[in-house]
Amino acid sequence: MGFRSFLHRITAPKFERFVSSSQPLKMVFVVNHELKMGKGKVAAQVGHAAVQATLKSGELRPELLDAWLSTGQKKICVKAEDANHIESIEREANQHQILTSKVYDAGHTQIPSGSLTVLALGPDEEEKLDNLTGKLKLL
Amino acid sequence: MGFRSFLHRITAPKFERFVSSSQPLKMVFVVNHELKMGKGKVAAQVGHAAVQATLKSGELRPELLDAWLSTGQKKICVKAEDANHIESIEREANQHQILTSKVYDAGHTQIPSGSLTVLALGPDEEEKLDNLTGKLKLL
Numbered sequence: 001m002g003f004r005s006f007l008h009r010i011t012a013p014k015f016e017r018f019v020s021s022s023q024p025l026k027m028v029f030v031v032n033h034e035l036k037m038g039k040g041k042v043a044a045q046v047g048h049a050a051v052q053a054t055l056k057s058g059e060l061r062p063e064l065l066d067a068w069l070s071t072g073q074k075k076i077c078v079k080a081e082d083a084n085h086i087e088s089i090e091r092e093a094n095q096h097q098i099l100t101s102k103v104y105d106a107g108h109t110q111i112p113s114g115s116l117t118v119l120a121l122g123p124d125e126e127e128k129l130d131n132l133t134g135k136l137k138l139l
Numbered sequence: 140m141g142f143r144s145f146l147h148r149i150t151a152p153k154f155e156r157f158v159s160s161s162q163p164l165k166m167v168f169v170v171n172h173e174l175k176m177g178k179g180k181v182a183a184q185v186g187h188a189a190v191q192a193t194l195k196s197g198e199l200r201p202e203l204l205d206a207w208l209s210t211g212q213k214k215i216c217v218k219a220e221d222a223n224h225i226e227s228i229e230r231e232a233n234q235h236q237i238l239t240s241k242v243y244d245a246g247h248t249q250i251p252s253g254s255l256t257v258l259a260l261g262p263d264e265e266e267k268l269d270n271l272t273g274k275l276k277l278l
Contacts, residue, residue: 029182039178040216040278043168043185047214050186051193055208069194072245075186077179106211139179 024126025067026074027053028133030089030119034082035111042117042139045103046077049120052101057123061099068123078136083116090119092132098124163265164206165213166192167272169228169258173221174250181256181278184242185216188259191240196262200238207262217275222255229258231271237263 029046031037037045057065068074080086086102093100101120107113121129168185170176176184196204207213219225225241232239240259246252260268 027186029186031179031182038278039181040170042178043170043182043216043278044214046182046186047166047168047189047216048212050189051212054190054193073187073190075183077182077186139177139182 023067024074025064025071025123026076026126026129027068027120027122028129029075029077029139030080030086030121030133030136031077031139032083032086032115032117033079033139035115035117037110037117041110042077045105045117048103049101049118050075052103053099053120053122056101057099064099064123073123074126077139078133079139080119080136086116086119089121089132093121096128096132098122098128098132162206163213164203164210164262165215165265165268166207166259166261167268168214168216168278169219169225169260169272169275170216170278171222171225171254171256172218172278174254174256176249176256180249181216184244184256187242188240188257189214191242192238192259192261195240196238203238203262212262213265215272216278217272218278219258219275225255225258228260228271232260235267235271237261237267237271 027050029049031042054065080089090100090102098121102116103118105111105113105115105117107115121133166189168188170181193204219228229239229241237260241255242257244250244252244254244256246254260272
């Protein structure tokens with residue numbers, strides 16, 4: 001998606017929902033633990049996911065992005081067992097209208113090309129995200 | 140900075156510069172190695188830096204952001220010795236008109252509050268960034 005089209009769309013959001021400013025928001029990154037990525041690799045993949053989730057929420061849920069940006073942009077990294085585990089979390093998130101962004105690695109380094117490395121959830125209300133990922137271990 | 144003001148400003152960029160589409164672009168994250176941050180901590184800090192650098196380039200250099208987003212959003216993590224080392228890289232980057240975004244940790248976990256954790260450089264031309272950080276070790 002080009003940034004211009006992102007800007008075009010963000011000025012005409014598809015839907016809006018009231019977000020109380022007192023409700024804490026966060027973005028959660030669910031990392032594929034099976035891939036045993038090194039520190040720099042994981043960080044770059046989470047960086048990809050953070051940018052994707054920012055652009056996606058700017059397009060679809062600008063009120064959430066706005067609230068998250070203006071309240072410290074909380075980010076948490078947790079680990080899932082493998083790609084199947086991540087996809088089951090993604091399905092559950094979609095059922096609860098939580099935004100999701102998946103990152104697949106281009107495979108230039110360390111891991112097989114096309115591996116699902118990270119799922120970003122949100123930004124959304126902390127409580128809503130904790131229902132999905134609160135039991136996962138911190139990375 | 141609120142997202143609305145970001146949008147307002149991005150539609151009226153302060154300056155533009157031609158970027159050849161054949162010129163590879165990347166974003167570099169210079170991580171403070173002295174802090175010995177764990178994997179999840181580093182990833183979250185790089186996530187912060189990635190979002191900041193995206194918003195900043197959208198505001199000041201939308202042509203670079205656009206080109207970077209449409210060519211794979213390359214990201215690289217390298218390590219610097221300590222905060223002083225990072226700040227010297229930042230000064231050099233500023234001299235070369237490379238965008239910089241610094242992240243200071245709120246200090247809720249692991250490290251002292253206010254620590255400089257990551258410096259993001261770019262997005263900008265790969266060659267230009269390599270002149271500054273090409274000799275640093277990958278994280």
